Amino acid sequence: MFRDPFCRFSIFRRVQPLVQNTFHLLFAFILIIFLVTCYFSASNENNETIKQGRDADSSSPSEYLPSIGHYFTHTTEFNKNIHNAPLSLRENTLFAFNSSNCPYKEWNQIRTDSIPNANRHADWAIQIKKPSKYLYHTSFALLAAFAHRDQIIVTLTSENQFKFVFKTVYCRYYDCHRKEIFYHFESKVFPQSTVFCARRPGAEYISISEKLNETPEYSVPIVPRLNKPPHYFTVCMATLYGDEPKFLQIVDFIEYYKLQGATFFHIYLRNVSNYDRVLLDDYVRTGDIEIIKMHDHFWRDDFMWHNAQINDCHHRSKFFSKWTALIDIDERIEMRDEKYKTIVNYLDTIKNLQIVNLHFKVQWVIKQNNTPATYVNDKQIIDEMNFHKYQNISQVGALWDQPKCIIRPEKIAIMTIHVPKAVYSGEQFTPVSEKIGVVRHYRNVKERVFSNALQRMMSHAPFKIIPISKWIDENLTKQIINRVKWVYDVIDVTCEEKQKIYKKHGGISAPCWIEEKAMKD
Structure with a gap:
């Protein structure tokens, strides 16, 4: 508003650029001072709020939360060195949705x-x-x-x-x-x-x-099941049920097939003891297995789940694994040819795309006793391992005498317990020579369900002693012992040490402490 009068005089016309530049510099300087003042004012206010929060925390041993209605006692001193990052006003994009949205997948x-x-x-x-x-x-x-x-x-x-x-x-x-x-x-x-x-x-x-x-x-x-299969060779274990203890058979089964190259197991479960379930849950914890509980709204006996289990295993394995074995807890596919140390060594040699089902014959092993119900010590477990205790094996069964399969799941259309009923491509079954591999089937002489099981096994006499390969024996024994001890060999402490911990929980006493005190009284 003062420029027009000044401009009437020539002297002001000559100094006009100088005045104009000075005006701009002065305005910029005032703006900078204003911004710096605002910054330090906000910083001091934030520090004062933090200080008040710290003072309140250190001066009061308890804090009342009105929304919950409970006191929370601070048992440790606040660490004043902890950096308090400023609160971001922008939502993490991972949580940018509300209750009506379905996250995009x-x-x-x-x-x-x-x-x-x-x-x-x-x-x-x-x-x-x-x-x-x-x-x-x-x-x-x-x-x-x-x-x-x-x-x-x-x-x-x-x-x-x-x-x-x-x-x-x-x-x-x-x-x-x-x-x-x-x-x-x-x-x-x-x-x-x-x-x-x-x-x-x-x-x-x-x-x-x-x-x-x-x-x-x-x-x-x-x-x-949309991407490249994450596994090369997996195993489906037929439904677990019955009164025979299972933990030693389960660990034997899983560790054996891990030595054979399997990297994942689908375990179908009808019922096992709580003791056995602890072992299964530990394998779930370490990512080795998935448990599929076989139960629905309708009656059926435990052994009647086999068909449904096979069907689910077949489809569950499609595009999850290249090769899948469908076998029972008492069956071990065993390579007999020295050229193939493990099952995956043999699978690696199969280049013919027409081979979609490997058909293995069976040899039966007489199993006279149940496996133990609990872990006692290492010697007990070593003595009770199936491959140590039972080695009396039959002659090889016929081609269709309870064979078991390793399949390419995505190429099978209809799968039954022992053989595919239809395939989308390839040969319906490819027999594997007993010189290459067989199924070692540990058959318990106690006939729990099928009355002719013992008779069928004994019809394949004469029997002879055939131990498993030495390298499998040594490695499998070690792996079984390691897993069993990890799960069941719980490290104990003295009753006095237990009592110290119990007393920290509201002054209650350890059961052993109460028993000792009662005996002294």
């Missing part, structure tokens, strides 16, 4: 409107002229679901829903909140305990129903 953004091999499934279904009506299920009894690039495979525990040739059912999809996505897919029950479904974007759970206007049973999570 790459794997479930696909929609398909058909399933592969549908026509082949229909042809196979027609060929099965008398579908099984096994057991008494009145619903599907979903077990699991697995997403592949072009379909979702749902496994069932029911074995009688294939009542009619290619029975129509509906795949029902649900988002992360289990709210139904109203884009169902019409499918069939095929094979006996399987339903193939199309994919839907956002689907994280799935169920099956006979009609669209009925409430389906509880949905199950969809497990992605």
